[in-house]
Every structure is written in structure tokens, then in C-alpha cells.
Amino acid sequence: MTRPFLYLLRAGLLGLLCLISPALWAASLQAELVDTQGQPLTGAVLTLQGPLGAEAEPVTALMDQQAKQFVPNVLVVRSGTKVAFPNSDNIRHHVYSFSPAKRFELRLYQGTPSAPVLFDTPGAVVLGCNIHDWMVGYVYVTDDPWFAVSDAQGRVQLDSLPVGSYAVSLWHPQAPDMLPQAAGTLVLGELQTRQRFTLAMQASTVVAPPQGPASAFGDAFKKAKRDAAP
Amino acid sequence: MLPRSFQARIASVLILLMLVVVGALYFAVQAATTVAVRSQAREQLDVGTRVFEQLLDVRGRQLHDAVQVLAADFGFKAAVASGDSATIRSALANHGARINASAVMMLGLDGNLEVSTDERIGGQTAARLSAQVRALQRDGEQIVLLPIGDSIYLLVQATVNAPLPIARVMMGFEVDEAFARELRELTLLELTLVARQEGLPAIWISTLPASTQALLQNDMAIEPAAASDLMLIGEERYLDQRLVLASGDGFEVRALLHKSMTQAQQAFAPLDRNILLIAMVALLAALGGALLLARNISQPVQRLAAVAERVGRGDYQMPLELHRNDELGSLAKAFHTMQQGIAERERQLAHNALHDALTGLPNRTLAQERLGSAIAAGRPTALLYVGVGNLRAVNDSCGPGASDLALQQLSQRLQDSLRPGDSLAQLMTSELLLLLENSDGDSAIVVGDRLQQLLSKPLRIGNQEVVLDCCVGIAAYPADGETADDLLRRASIAMQDAAQLPGRLQMYERGRDAAHQRQIRLIRDLRLAPDNAELLLHYQPKLDIAAGKVRQAEALLRWQHPQLGMISPGEFIPLAERTGSIQNLTAWVIEEALRQLREWNGRGLRVQLSLNISTEDLVDPKLPARVSQLLMRYQVPAEQLIFEITESGVMLNPTLALQVLHGLRDLGISLSVDDFGTGYSSLTQLKRMPVQELKIDQSFILDLDEASEDAVIVRSTIEMSHSLGLKVVAEGVELACSLRMLERWQCDSAQGYLISRPLPAAAFEAWVAQPLPAAALKVS
Structure with missing residues (x-):
């Protein structure tokens, strides 16, 4: 009973803070994330390390599983955030991660597991489902206070940022070696800042959903015979 | 090298065919299996x-x-x-x-x-x-x-x-x-x-x-x-x-x-083996079949060949029955028929060879054989040799073919008279032989006599009755000879001798054979005599009674045989007439006489020569021409020649003879009728002949007597001749009285030993030069 109450309280306080100090929280950033070809990147993560350290508050995030997919596909959380893995499907899932940032395993379950998983180490955590190989989800754990995930157009909108200088980090599941890339510093004024970031990408290694079995040698022989034929 | 026998040839052809077929099959299967194996x-x-x-x-x-x-x-x-x-x-x-x-x-x-x-x-x-x-x-x-x-x-x-x-x-x-x-x-x-x-x-x-x-x-x-x-x-x-x-x-x-x-x-090896096996079996079957087939053909052929060989050797008795309906069967039948035909014809030929075609009697060969076998067996056998003398006359009087009919009837008659054991043969057209076994000469004479009577009965040929002139000569074994040839020859001689006898039956006489041999020798040598200069002419003077001079002579042929000495004309002239060599002799005589005449003419001795012309010469139409040539060659006047002819010579063929006589007469040659009185010539005939002289036969003159019949004949003949305008010559004048009678009867000439025997040319010439002998001279 106490915990929902606390959540409500925290939200209210935050809103009050925003209202009472408009000058202090005036900056906003509208960023566009593209790959080296200029194509907008979906699911890219942008984090900002600002002049003021935001206090880390214990927050619980959600990584849902809908239609045998992780929703959202990319979830960004601050270190120390607990993430709940509710299962919206009517089948069971077996969510696991062998990523060094967080190793865990939620054995076959249905509905919401009893306890959320605490992500306390920054880094990319790749989520998989042991019984649905194609299910891949990412939990990006960062120490930066401000972050956002790009939408389908590759856009990121961050509002109510303190005016100041920020170190920008970018991440994407297909970033090289799945490491965040520093994107320099950004000075945000009171006006809305528009910025375009380019992220180097690695070839996709996403596992494809199962297909019909391939008869590799059959092809090889047919080829060999074709070659042999005069 | 091709196999020679028919059998082998058929077999090899069939096997060759089979080999080709089997080989083709085998290779086709091989090719097919190879392809099959490959594709498989x-x-x-x-x-x-x-x-x-x-x-x-x-x-x-x-x-x-x-x-x-x-x-x-x-x-x-x-x-x-x-x-x-x-x-x-x-x-x-x-x-x-x-x-x-x-x-x-x-x-x-x-x-x-x-x-x-x-x-x-x-x-x-x-x-x-x-x-x-x-x-x-x-x-x-x-x-x-x-x-x-x-x-x-x-x-x-x-x-x-x-x-x-x-x-x-x-x-x-x-x-x-x-x-x-x-x-x-x-x-x-x-x-x-x-x-x-x-x-x-x-x-x-x-x-x-x-x-x-x-x-x-x-x-x-x-x-x-x-x-x-x-x-x-x-x-x-x-x-x-x-x-x-x-x-x-x-x-x-x-x-x-x-x-x-x-x-x-x-996998195909069994198939190959099977095909090979089938091929072998097929080949063997083909071989067997071919051999069987070939045997089926060649065996009858071999049998036919064997039969043909036997037939070739003269054996026609070998049975030949194939009992087949095919070509070989008909060939066998044809063979059989041929075999029979040959046998029949050979029998016929053998018969013909040993038998006379006309009468069907055994011929000389068979007769000799039979006689030979009788001699070999030592059976006394008598030979009756029958000769028919007038077959030619039968043909002339009854037409051609009549003699055949006559002979057939004669042989039939003879055959009917045969006793068992006797056999009849026809030796030549006109000669038959009757063999009487177990019979000696004496009993043969009895048979011969009976036979002679039998044969003398007239035969009826067509509408005419004919009497054959049959002579029978008899010889007997072993009395008259030891061999068939001897016996036959002696029987033949006896038959020829019989021809001279009125009874026409003669037993062989010992020695006749030698005379016969001499005759044969003379006949043979006579042909060569003119060329061998063995002939010569003797001349007998003819006295002209009225003139008491000799102006004529008769040339007489003489033959000096190198071994046998002088041969008398009476012996060799008939032989020459019989064998036909008389014409040669006549030709020689004419030429020799002309030569002699020329010689004498050259010496002033003029003689008229009489030459004897044979019957055969008279029927030679070329004689006048030949004589004419000789007269020209020797430059002798034809008037110096007189040709003496016989009545019978003219009678043989009067038409031709008269033609020849006229031809001679036309040359200027005088003609004389020799031996007048012995023949049967009619006065009509004599009148038609262009003769100038008659020569009365010596048989009338030799024993001329005032009272004899001969005297009448001679005298009337002389008178008749003179009335016909013919001169008369008397031959055989040997007695002076005869000459005196002739003189009285006004006979023109006389010839005979009283005047002179025939003299050689030189002697004649000398004789003419001397005065006439006293006997002859007494006349005048």
C-alpha cells in the first residue's frame, strides 16, 4: 500500500518543481539521430550528462512482452533502476541475460514475476527469451541523468533541461561492440536546441525468426553436377 | 578348296548360313547387352x-x-x-x-x-x-x-x-x-x-x-x-x-x-553362355540336318550312279527302285526305262550283228561260232553250202525286191526242212549254210540231194513262178578240215564246183582247195601282170585258103607268171572275166597289138590282127573312143584290126553292145563273131550286128568228117554266111583233110595247128618270111 502512494508523491513534487522554477528548467533539446547513410535510427539512445547531477531516485521501469516481442525494444534506465518484466502474452516466456552489465534469468513465467530486476551497472544488457530465440530486447543502463530513445523518425525530444553544457553519449544495439559513443558536448540555451547526430553502425546480427530448413548439400551437389556437366 | 562331294557342299552351305545367322545374332545381343549394361x-x-x-x-x-x-x-x-x-x-x-x-x-x-x-x-x-x-x-x-x-x-x-x-x-x-x-x-x-x-x-x-x-x-x-x-x-x-x-x-x-x-x-554372362549354347546346338542341328538332307539326296544319286556304271559295263539286270515321289524318283524311273531300252536295243544289235537282216537267219559270224563250238566239242559235222546262182535274173524278171522275197521263201523252206540239231545260216546274200551235227559226208549227200530237190521246186513271187538255180557244196568235219574257216572255204569251193555240174551237188574233193588257192593267187597277181611286163602276145596265123597266103593272125594273150610259169589263157581269162580285170587285159592287148602292128608295118610286114574283146568290154561305151585314140597314137590303120566278140557278150546287153560295136565299126575296125555255133544267138540278132566275119568254133572243125553232122553244120554255116555277106573263119584246123573240105566249101580262112601254132612275135615274123608248110600248101 505504501509504495503507490510514494510514487504519486514523487510525481507531484516533480511537477511542482517544474512549475516554480521556469527559468531554471528552460532548456530543451530536439535531436535527430541518423546513421552514416543519413537514415533515421529507431531505438537509438541519447544520454546527456549535464552541469547538474540529478538525484537518482529509485524508479521501476517496465519491459513488457507483447506478441512475443520485448516492448519497448530498447529501454533506457538509470543505474539502480528496477525493471519489471510483465508478460502480456498468454504464453510463457523465459527471459534471460548473459550481458556482463546484468546477468539474470526469469524462468518460465506468466504474468508479472514477483520481483523486478535491479539494473545497477551501466552498460547494455541484451535480453533474450530462451524459448523464443528471435525475442531480443535491450536494457541500456546509464549513469547519465537525462536520456531518451529515438522514435520511428529517429527523433529525440528532451525538455525541461537546465541550461548548461552537456556531454552527449549515443548508443544503439548495433553500435560497434555495443558500446556507447561520445558525441561531444552540447550547450543548451533557453531556446530549444536542434541537433543532428550521426551514429556509426554495425551489421545487424539480429537472429531471424525460424524459417524452413535449408538443404545445403542438395544445393551444393546440384551446383557441382551442373559444373560437371559439359 | 571347295569340298567335292555334293553332301559336303550342301552341309557347308547350310552351316555357313547358320554361322552367319548365329554370328549376327550373337553380336547383336552382345551390342545390345553392352549398351544395356552401360546405361544400367x-x-x-x-x-x-x-x-x-x-x-x-x-x-x-x-x-x-x-x-x-x-x-x-x-x-x-x-x-x-x-x-x-x-x-x-x-x-x-x-x-x-x-x-x-x-x-x-x-x-x-x-x-x-x-x-x-x-x-x-x-x-x-x-x-x-x-x-x-x-x-x-x-x-x-x-x-x-x-x-x-x-x-x-x-x-x-x-x-x-x-x-x-x-x-x-x-x-x-x-x-x-x-x-x-x-x-x-x-x-x-x-x-x-x-x-x-x-x-x-x-x-x-x-x-x-x-x-x-x-x-x-x-x-x-x-x-x-x-x-x-x-x-x-x-x-x-x-x-x-x-x-x-x-x-x-x-x-x-x-x-x-x-x-x-x-x-x-x-550379370549378362549367363545370357552369353546361353546364346553360345543355343548357337552350338543350332549349328549341330544344322550340321545334322544338312547331312541328313544331303544323304537323302546323295544316296539315291550314288545308287543311280552305281546303276549307270553297271549299265556302262553291260549289266542291265540291276534292279533300281527308289519308291520316291520326288524328282529323284522320276529320275530313277527314267533310269529304269533307259536301262530297259538299252538292254532291248543291245539285244537287237547283238541279234543284228549275228543275224541277217532280211531273213533273220544267223549270219556268217554266228555260223562260224557254232561250227567252232562243234569242232571244239569234236562232234562230226557236215556243212551244206547252198548258193543261189540266178538271184540277179530273178530281180531282172520280177522287178526289184523280188530276190529278197525269193530268199525269204527259200530260207523258210530250208528252215522247215531242218531236223533237230541242224542249224541254218545266211553267209551272204546268195549263200546259205546248213550245219548238220553228228553227220558225216555220206549222210550229208543224202540230205543235200533231198535239199537240192526241195530247192528246185518253183517259188511263187507275185504272179510269177521262179525257179532258183541252187548249187549245194558239201564239206564234212573232220574229214575235210580241222578249222571252221577251212571247212567253210572248202564247202564254198564244192558249191562253186557244183555250179559246173548238171546235178548241182558236189562233195568237196581233196585238192580242190589247192586249185582254189592257185586261182586266188592268180586273180591277185593278174591285176599287176600288165605293169610287171609278165604279159605277152602270141600270134597264130590265119591262112587265106583261096589265096594260099597268110595275111591275118589272131593275137593270143600269154601270161608268164614269175613263179608259176606260163599260165594258160583258159585258166586266167575266166578268172579275169569273173573278177573284172579283163578290161585291163583287153586294154593292154589292144595297145600291145597296135605297137606290134606299127613295128611290123615299119618293116613292111602288113598283117590284119584279130583281137579278142570280152563281154565286159562290149558294154563299155568309151571303148570306141579309146581305141580311136590308140590308133591315132600308133598311126595304124583301123582296117588292120579285127575285134572278135562272142555271141553271149552281145546277148548280155544287146542295146549297149550294138552301140559299142557300131562305134568300133565306124572307126573302120572289122568285127568277127567268135566261137560261132556254141551260143544260142539268133540269126536275127546276127543280122543286126555290124559284123563282117564268123568264126566257126573249133569243136565243129576238129573232127571234121564228110559224113558227120558237123560237116553239115559247117557247110551250111559257110553258105549262110556268104549269103549274108560275111566271111567265114574255121578254127582248130589240125588235119589236112579238114582243110581240103573247107577249101571245097569255100571257107575263107583257116586257123589251127595244121598251119601253125601261136608264135611269139619274132617267130611269127620269121614264119611269115618262110614259104608255107607242105601240109598247108597241098591244098592249092
């Missing part, structure tokens, strides 16, 4: 290839699945994520063992070998393999064959996803001889796998025997081309299917599937 082998290879492919595919998929399963295993993923290599190795070994994989390796995403169950595969090799596998995988091949060290591996690789790739797992299955054997058991094909790597010796895996394998390696080294072909490995032929299973940088894996053609062809 090819098919088998194709099937084997698919099986091989399937086998590899299955094995590969098995591996692939296994590695996929391994890669997807949560525990394994957890182990990999843990980074504990001992755990990972044990997991790899465990999963490899499940599917009998030979090697299982795990590599990092960067290609570094992290864990391997096979120590032989080092990190470098693994990295190379992984790169090669990944390269092939990028080309779409999930399962690859690669040579590793001295083995060939079937390799699969899978990525360990957690859920993103964290590592790669590679599994290898060693393709070894067990695998190849498995394929062989499935497909009955031999399999060879060859992997070549750069810088390393090629890897060979084969189910072929080691020796064959070595040969194959050798061959492949020399000529690695030809994807599939007939290949001769050692003694065995193989049909090959060659496949490139995998190839890449510095390596190549090939598969060779072999189908032993030798083995495949063995």
Missing part, C-alpha cells in the same frame, strides 16, 4: 550419386541440427557466457558424442579458437577453417567438406546467440572409409574421395582394393580431367561419376563413384 551402370551411378548426396546431406543436416541444438542449448549458452573453458569443452565433447561428431570446436566471434575437442586442430587451423566455412556459408552452403590434416571433414558451424551472437560452434564429422563402405552397401558402388590441399599430399579415401586404388591414383595424377568416363583401372573397367564436392582457396574435394563394368557385365 549409368543409371546406377546416377542413383548412387543421389544416394551419396542424400547420405551426405542427411549426415550434414544431422550435424547441422546437432550444432544448432548445441548452440541453442541454454545451459551451453550459460556455460559459454560463463567463459569457463573446461565447462565449455566438456559441453562440446558431450554434444559431439551424441551424434558421433569427430571434432567440436568453439570459436569467438573474432575467429579465435577458444575450445576444441580435438587436439590435432590448432588455433590457426581452426581460424582458417572457420573463415572458410563462413565464406562458404555466405555462399549459401550450410555444410561443407574440408580437408583437415590427413582427413576429410564434414563441417558445420553455428553461432551461439545469447540472444545476440557471442560465439561460434563448429562440428566436424570425419568422412572416413566406414562412410564410404556404408555408401557401397547402400548403392553397390565403389566410392573414392580425393581431397587436395595446397602444399600437402592429397587425401584418398576409397572402397576400391588397395592395388586398384594405387593404379587409380596414378591415373588421376597423369590425367585428372574427364568428369565421367569409362576408365580402365588395371584389369577392370569402371564407369565413373566424378563430382566436385567442395572447392575453395587451396583445396578441393572430389568424389568419384565407380561402377565396375566387369561386374555389371557378369
Whole structure:
């Protein structure tokens, strides 16, 4: 009973803070994330390390599983955030991660597991489902206070940022070696800042959903015979 | 060289045909089976290839699945994520063992070998393999064959996803001889796998025997081309299917599937054997059939040939019956008919050879044979030789063919009179012989007499009655000769002698044979006498009674035989007349007389010569011309010649004779009728002849007596002649009284020993020069 109450309280306080100090929280950033070809990147993560350290508050995030997919596909959380893995499907899932940032395993379950998983180490955590190989989800754990995930157009909108200088980090599941890339510093004024970031990408290694079995040698022989034929 | 017998020829032709057919069949089947074997082998290879492919595919998929399963295993993923290599190795070994994989390796995403169950595969090799596998995988091949060290591996690789790739797992299955054997058991094909790597010796895996394998390696080294072909490995032929299973940088894996053609062809060996067997049986059957057929034909032919040979030797009794309805049967029948025909004709010929065609009687040959056998048996036998003297006259009077009828009737009559044991033969047209066995000469005379009477009875030919003039001569064995020829000749002589006798029957007289031999010799030598200068003329003076002078002479032919001495004209002239050489003699006489006349004329001795002209000369129409030529040649006047002819000579052919006489007369030659009074010439005939003289036969003159009948005849003849204008000559004047009578009767000339015997030319000349002898002179 106490915990929902606390959540409500925290939200209210935050809103009050925003209202009472408009000058202090005036900056906003509208960023566009593209790959080296200029194509907008979906699911890219942008984090900002600002002049003021935001206090880390214990927050619980959600990584849902809908239609045998992780929703959202990319979830960004601050270190120390607990993430709940509710299962919206009517089948069971077996969510696991062998990523060094967080190793865990939620054995076959249905509905919401009893306890959320605490992500306390920054880094990319790749989520998989042991019984649905194609299910891949990412939990990006960062120490930066401000972050956002790009939408389908590759856009990121961050509002109510303190005016100041920020170190920008970018991440994407297909970033090289799945490491965040520093994107320099950004000075945000009171006006809305528009910025375009380019992220180097690695070839996709996403596992494809199962297909019909391939008869590799059959092809090889047919080829060999074709070659042999005069 | 062709076989000569018909049988062998038929057999060889049939067998040759059979050989051709069987040979063609055999080779056709051989060709068909070879093609079938080849296509079957090819098919088998194709099937084997698919099986091989399937086998590899299955094995590969098995591996692939296994590695996929391994890669997807949560525990394994957890182990990999843990980074504990001992755990990972044990997991790899465990999963490899499940599917009998030979090697299982795990590599990092960067290609570094992290864990391997096979120590032989080092990190470098693994990295190379992984790169090669990944390269092939990028080309779409999930399962690859690669040579590793001295083995060939079937390799699969899978990525360990957690859920993103964290590592790669590679599994290898060693393709070894067990695998190849498995394929062989499935497909009955031999399999060879060859992997070549750069810088390393090629890897060979084969189910072929080691020796064959070595040969194959050798061959492949020399000529690695030809994807599939007939290949001769050692003694065995193989049909090959060659496949490139995998190839890449510095390596190549090939598969060779072999189908032993030798083995495949063995399946058809029973067929070959059967065909060979059938061919042999067919050949043997053909041989048998051909021999049988040929025998069926040649045996009758041989029998026919044997019969023909027997027929050739004169044996017509050999039976010939084939009882066949075919051509040979009809040939046999024809042979049979021919055999009979020949036999019949030969019998006929034999009969003809031994029998007379007209009367059907045995001929001389058969008669001699019979006589010979009688002599050989020592049976006394009498020969009755019958000669018919007037057959020619019968023909003349009764027309041609009459003599044949007469002879037939005669022979019939003779045959009817035969006693048992007697036999009749016809020796010549007019001569028949009757043999009386067990009969001596005396009893033969009785038979001969009876026969003579029988034969003298008239025969009826057409409307005329004819009496044949038959003479019978008899000779007897053993009295008259020891051989058939002697007996026949002596019987013939007796018959000729009989012809001179009124009874016309004569027994052979001893010595007649010698006379006969002399006659034959004379006949033979007479022909040569004129040329051998054995002839000469003697001249007998003719006294002109009224004048008491000799102005005429008769030339008489004399023959001085070198051995037999002087031959009398009475002996040789009849022989010459009988044999026809008289004309030669006459010609000689005429020429010699003319020569002598010329000689005498030259010496002033003028004589008129009388020459005897034979009957044959009178029927020679060329005689006047010939004489005319001779007169011209010797320059002798025709008036110095007188030709004496006989009445009978003119009678033979009066028309022709008269023609010749007129011809002679026209030349100027005088003609005289010799031997007047002995013939039966009519006065009418005498009147028609152009004669100038009559010569009264000496038989009237020799014993001339005043009171005798001869005197009357002579005297009336002289008177009649004178009244006809003919002169008269008396021959055979030997007595002076005869001469005186003749003188009184006014006979013109006299000739005889009273005046002179015939003298040689020189003697005659001398005689003429002397005065007449007293006897002759007394007349005047």
C-alpha cells in the first residue's frame, strides 16, 4: 500500500518543481539521430550528462512482452533502476541475460514475476527469451541523468533541461561492440536546441525468426553436377 | 578348296548360313547387352550419386541440427557466457558424442579458437577453417567438406546467440572409409574421395582394393580431367561419376563413384553362355540336318550312279527302285526305262550283228561260232553250202525286191526242212549254210540231194513262178578240215564246183582247195601282170585258103607268171572275166597289138590282127573312143584290126553292145563273131550286128568228117554266111583233110595247128618270111 502512494508523491513534487522554477528548467533539446547513410535510427539512445547531477531516485521501469516481442525494444534506465518484466502474452516466456552489465534469468513465467530486476551497472544488457530465440530486447543502463530513445523518425525530444553544457553519449544495439559513443558536448540555451547526430553502425546480427530448413548439400551437389556437366 | 562331294557342299552351305545367322545374332545381343549394361551402370551411378548426396546431406543436416541444438542449448549458452573453458569443452565433447561428431570446436566471434575437442586442430587451423566455412556459408552452403590434416571433414558451424551472437560452434564429422563402405552397401558402388590441399599430399579415401586404388591414383595424377568416363583401372573397367564436392582457396574435394563394368557385365554372362549354347546346338542341328538332307539326296544319286556304271559295263539286270515321289524318283524311273531300252536295243544289235537282216537267219559270224563250238566239242559235222546262182535274173524278171522275197521263201523252206540239231545260216546274200551235227559226208549227200530237190521246186513271187538255180557244196568235219574257216572255204569251193555240174551237188574233193588257192593267187597277181611286163602276145596265123597266103593272125594273150610259169589263157581269162580285170587285159592287148602292128608295118610286114574283146568290154561305151585314140597314137590303120566278140557278150546287153560295136565299126575296125555255133544267138540278132566275119568254133572243125553232122553244120554255116555277106573263119584246123573240105566249101580262112601254132612275135615274123608248110600248101 505504501509504495503507490510514494510514487504519486514523487510525481507531484516533480511537477511542482517544474512549475516554480521556469527559468531554471528552460532548456530543451530536439535531436535527430541518423546513421552514416543519413537514415533515421529507431531505438537509438541519447544520454546527456549535464552541469547538474540529478538525484537518482529509485524508479521501476517496465519491459513488457507483447506478441512475443520485448516492448519497448530498447529501454533506457538509470543505474539502480528496477525493471519489471510483465508478460502480456498468454504464453510463457523465459527471459534471460548473459550481458556482463546484468546477468539474470526469469524462468518460465506468466504474468508479472514477483520481483523486478535491479539494473545497477551501466552498460547494455541484451535480453533474450530462451524459448523464443528471435525475442531480443535491450536494457541500456546509464549513469547519465537525462536520456531518451529515438522514435520511428529517429527523433529525440528532451525538455525541461537546465541550461548548461552537456556531454552527449549515443548508443544503439548495433553500435560497434555495443558500446556507447561520445558525441561531444552540447550547450543548451533557453531556446530549444536542434541537433543532428550521426551514429556509426554495425551489421545487424539480429537472429531471424525460424524459417524452413535449408538443404545445403542438395544445393551444393546440384551446383557441382551442373559444373560437371559439359 | 571347295569340298567335292555334293553332301559336303550342301552341309557347308547350310552351316555357313547358320554361322552367319548365329554370328549376327550373337553380336547383336552382345551390342545390345553392352549398351544395356552401360546405361544400367549409368543409371546406377546416377542413383548412387543421389544416394551419396542424400547420405551426405542427411549426415550434414544431422550435424547441422546437432550444432544448432548445441548452440541453442541454454545451459551451453550459460556455460559459454560463463567463459569457463573446461565447462565449455566438456559441453562440446558431450554434444559431439551424441551424434558421433569427430571434432567440436568453439570459436569467438573474432575467429579465435577458444575450445576444441580435438587436439590435432590448432588455433590457426581452426581460424582458417572457420573463415572458410563462413565464406562458404555466405555462399549459401550450410555444410561443407574440408580437408583437415590427413582427413576429410564434414563441417558445420553455428553461432551461439545469447540472444545476440557471442560465439561460434563448429562440428566436424570425419568422412572416413566406414562412410564410404556404408555408401557401397547402400548403392553397390565403389566410392573414392580425393581431397587436395595446397602444399600437402592429397587425401584418398576409397572402397576400391588397395592395388586398384594405387593404379587409380596414378591415373588421376597423369590425367585428372574427364568428369565421367569409362576408365580402365588395371584389369577392370569402371564407369565413373566424378563430382566436385567442395572447392575453395587451396583445396578441393572430389568424389568419384565407380561402377565396375566387369561386374555389371557378369550379370549378362549367363545370357552369353546361353546364346553360345543355343548357337552350338543350332549349328549341330544344322550340321545334322544338312547331312541328313544331303544323304537323302546323295544316296539315291550314288545308287543311280552305281546303276549307270553297271549299265556302262553291260549289266542291265540291276534292279533300281527308289519308291520316291520326288524328282529323284522320276529320275530313277527314267533310269529304269533307259536301262530297259538299252538292254532291248543291245539285244537287237547283238541279234543284228549275228543275224541277217532280211531273213533273220544267223549270219556268217554266228555260223562260224557254232561250227567252232562243234569242232571244239569234236562232234562230226557236215556243212551244206547252198548258193543261189540266178538271184540277179530273178530281180531282172520280177522287178526289184523280188530276190529278197525269193530268199525269204527259200530260207523258210530250208528252215522247215531242218531236223533237230541242224542249224541254218545266211553267209551272204546268195549263200546259205546248213550245219548238220553228228553227220558225216555220206549222210550229208543224202540230205543235200533231198535239199537240192526241195530247192528246185518253183517259188511263187507275185504272179510269177521262179525257179532258183541252187548249187549245194558239201564239206564234212573232220574229214575235210580241222578249222571252221577251212571247212567253210572248202564247202564254198564244192558249191562253186557244183555250179559246173548238171546235178548241182558236189562233195568237196581233196585238192580242190589247192586249185582254189592257185586261182586266188592268180586273180591277185593278174591285176599287176600288165605293169610287171609278165604279159605277152602270141600270134597264130590265119591262112587265106583261096589265096594260099597268110595275111591275118589272131593275137593270143600269154601270161608268164614269175613263179608259176606260163599260165594258160583258159585258166586266167575266166578268172579275169569273173573278177573284172579283163578290161585291163583287153586294154593292154589292144595297145600291145597296135605297137606290134606299127613295128611290123615299119618293116613292111602288113598283117590284119584279130583281137579278142570280152563281154565286159562290149558294154563299155568309151571303148570306141579309146581305141580311136590308140590308133591315132600308133598311126595304124583301123582296117588292120579285127575285134572278135562272142555271141553271149552281145546277148548280155544287146542295146549297149550294138552301140559299142557300131562305134568300133565306124572307126573302120572289122568285127568277127567268135566261137560261132556254141551260143544260142539268133540269126536275127546276127543280122543286126555290124559284123563282117564268123568264126566257126573249133569243136565243129576238129573232127571234121564228110559224113558227120558237123560237116553239115559247117557247110551250111559257110553258105549262110556268104549269103549274108560275111566271111567265114574255121578254127582248130589240125588235119589236112579238114582243110581240103573247107577249101571245097569255100571257107575263107583257116586257123589251127595244121598251119601253125601261136608264135611269139619274132617267130611269127620269121614264119611269115618262110614259104608255107607242105601240109598247108597241098591244098592249092
